[in-house]
């Protein structure tokens with residue numbers, strides 16, 4: 001149980017990060033020409049990750065390769081202990097070294113479906129580099145609560161037809177769990193068949 005003051009600080013931090021995520025999402029939508037698009041009611045999930053790395057775990061994965069299932073993630077990474085790696089388009093892992101005073105923002109599978117594939121979710125993992133405790137704080141902007149995720153009409157054309165069938169975040173979450181496909185492959189199961 002956290003002392004009351006820490007709980008209050010975390011609550012305020014989580015609320016502020018959720019606000020930042022909503023703002024970021026709004027700007028993404030505007031940047032893609034979606035006038036008046038609203039992310040109202042989209043929830044965030046807040047998680048603190050603690051990795052108790054030991055000499056024996058050096059060289060192994062703290063978190064296996066995955067994509068985040070939601071729309072976007074704002075990550076306050078450990079400022080001293082590295083380990084986060086993202087995959088580039090050639091399939092190579094690129095380390096994201098700690099940078100004090102900065103957040104890492106990455107897109108998840110919902111962003112890919114919502115944008116009809118114009119935005120891409122990023123595969124990433126956490127490697128154990130040294131025998132230290134590593135802490136990261138992740139805030140996941142998930143997806144619409146009750147309505148389906150589907151690309152807006154502005155993003156669909158004859159050259160760029162709808163790529164994914166509409167689905168709810170909850171359906172997608174369950175699909176990822178049922179199929180154990182954690183690195184974006186579950187989205188392929190929701191592709192519109194041509």
Ligand SMILES: O=C(O)CCC(=O)C(=O)O
Nearest residue numbers: 049068077084126136138
């Ligand atoms: O701990 C990190 O740096 C990343 C954690 C992560 O990828 C996640 O929680 O989804």
Ligand SMILES: [Fe+2]
Nearest residue numbers: 066067068124
């Ligand atoms: Fe992640």
